[in-house]
Amino acid sequence: MRLARFVVEVIGALTVLVAMPGYADHSGHVQKAERPLLLEDWQTVDKQYEDCDPNAVPSSAVWRAIMGHASLAVNSNDKSLGLLLSLANEPNRVAWNQWTLDFASAHRTSAAALYLKGDALARTGDWTKAVDVYTLCLSQAKTATMKAMVLNARGVALASLGDFNKARDDIEAAIGTAPKFADAYANLGTLKVLREAPDTAIEDYDRAIARSVAFALARNGRACARIGYSRDPNSVQQALSDYLSAKTCPPVRALAEANILAVSRIIGEGEDYGMKNSEGTTLSANQFRFMDSRSQQSIMARMPKEDLVNIADRAYKNYMHSKTWGEALQYLRADTLNLPFMDAKQSLRHADEHMAVFNSAKTMLQQRDNIRLGFDPAGGARTAELEKGYADRGNWPVKTWFGLAQQVSVPAQRQEKPPIGVTTP
Numbered sequence: 001m002r003l004a005r006f007v008v009e010v011i012g013a014l015t016v017l018v019a020m021p022g023y024a025d026h027s028g029h030v031q032k033a034e035r036p037l038l039l040e041d042w043q044t045v046d047k048q049y050e051d052c053d054p055n056a057v058p059s060s061a062v063w064r065a066i067m068g069h070a071s072l073a074v075n076s077n078d079k080s081l082g083l084l085l086s087l088a089n090e091p092n093r094v095a096w097n098q099w100t101l102d103f104a105s106a107h108r109t110s111a112a113a114l115y116l117k118g119d120a121l122a123r124t125g126d127w128t129k130a131v132d133v134y135t136l137c138l139s140q141a142k143t144a145t146m147k148a149m150v151l152n153a154r155g156v157a158l159a160s161l162g163d164f165n166k167a168r169d170d171i172e173a174a175i176g177t178a179p180k181f182a183d184a185y186a187n188l189g190t191l192k193v194l195r196e197a198p199d200t201a202i203e204d205y206d207r208a209i210a211r212s213v214a215f216a217l218a219r220n221g222r223a224c225a226r227i228g229y230s231r232d233p234n235s236v237q238q239a240l241s242d243y244l245s246a247k248t249c250p251p252v253r254a255l256a257e258a259n260i261l262a263v264s265r266i267i268g269e270g271e272d273y274g275m276k277n278s279e280g281t282t283l284s285a286n287q288f289r290f291m292d293s294r295s296q297q298s299i300m301a302r303m304p305k306e307d308l309v310n311i312a313d314r315a316y317k318n319y320m321h322s323k324t325w326g327e328a329l330q331y332l333r334a335d336t337l338n339l340p341f342m343d344a345k346q347s348l349r350h351a352d353e354h355m356a357v358f359n360s361a362k363t364m365l366q367q368r369d370n371i372r373l374g375f376d377p378a379g380g381a382r383t384a385e386l387e388k389g390y391a392d393r394g395n396w397p398v399k400t401w402f403g404l405a406q407q408v409s410v411p412a413q414r415q416e417k418p419p420i421g422v423t424t425p
Contacts, residue, residue: 012020029063030099037066037112040146042073049079061092062099065327068115073145075182075212077403082251084405087123096120111141115150122406130157137241148178152187156402159191168216182212183403190400198228216249220256221400227263230394236321237328239263244334258411259398266396267325270318270354293360300364308361315358322351 029048037042049067052058068083097120104110104117114137121130134154136366141147155170168191174184189204205222209215223242226235240263246256291299300308328334328348334342401408 008269014158029058030060030066033063033070037116038056038107038110040112040141042070042141042145044077045070046074049245061086061089061095065092065096065119066116069149071118072183072403073149073181073411075180077186077215077217077251078213078251079214080183081217081403081405085251085408085410088408088410093120093123097124109140111150114171115146118150118153118157119404119406122153122404125407127157127160130154131161142179145181148174148181148184151177152181152184153404154185155191156187156404156406159194159350159402160407164191164195176257180211182208182215182218185211186215186218186221188216189225189404190402193225193228193400195220196228198225201225202213202229209280214249216246216252216256217401217403219243220246220252220259223256223259224396224398224400227398237331238326240328240332240334244332254411255399255401259400260342262397264325267321267347269348270322270350275315277327293356296357296360297364300361305365308365312358312361312365315354319351319354319358322347322354326351 033045033048036042041279045066049070058064064083065088068080068086071077071083073082087096100113100117100120105111107113108168115134118130118133118137121127121133131154134150134157138147138150138154141150151170155167155174158164158170159167168188171184171188171191174181175188178184185204185208185256189201189208192198192204202222202225205218205225208218209222219242223239223246226239226242228237242261243256243260243263246252247260300311303311326344327346329342329344
């Protein structure tokens, strides 16, 4: 009876495979992956990709999606992301959704079939149904790797629904179930970045990269965490180094480059001081620091003490950001990338200008009430405390993804400018 049922299920699945668009052109490859899928044997599934002729990799969206999950299971994370991002295309997503529905219908007790069905639902944005399917799948999973993959995926779905506590529980459970599964560590780090806890996220990304060296998305995430955790001046240099490393991986290149541009633009423009000129017009940080010292002091002289403290804090923060960014550009020689705000000398010059603003504000605070050097009249705190202002995490407009990349917006690829003297056809 069991044999007869298995034959019927396989025949039914084969019929569906040939009929569905998006994978009929490579249905044989998809069929070959079925048997190890049902056995939760992800290594054997992944080997099918490795055995392919590099010049003739199947274009089937379904096959690439299956291989993407297999690569995720065996910690080939860069390869996994490249394969799974092919599902960002709407026709591919539709083909994947239909195939997973049919495959799960033909194999109702298969954890792998249910897992892939949940993935397809998540890619349509139906996170609630995805969570339900993953929960059902968890009761069917037999191997530790399969259980970890399901917990990891359900955690991502819960995070997408805003249930961060349960999401963290699931992702941490995935780590406990399969401690070698790299994506769960990276997703835990990403979850912490979303929850504005970048300091401990760095450790999670470290663990992910230790288990999967070719993990550009984890490096991008770690860079985001390091930028957010800017108490240590070295974190800016380390973040830029991570972004540049992530940028070398094609699936992550546009994301990493968009983050570099976002950080360099924020630092290049500086945080506004919140000051207005005599006409009541708000001045940007750049406008103010370009003014001569007499004009700066004239504006600050009219300001309440609390506003002066705020100016000093922001000026020192701008100084530290510009200084550490400029030093990072010099050390990594990143100012040769021909990107906006990536001029090391200019960044260091801006740092000096921001420091001049800080010193003017601090001097005025000290002189206003003729108080002892080193004290802030606004609240009795030492002005040395102002110099820690740069340590706050700020609101850096940087982005990273969960490894499943189920609902992501891929930044437009920046067009490289040809070297001077080189023409393009």
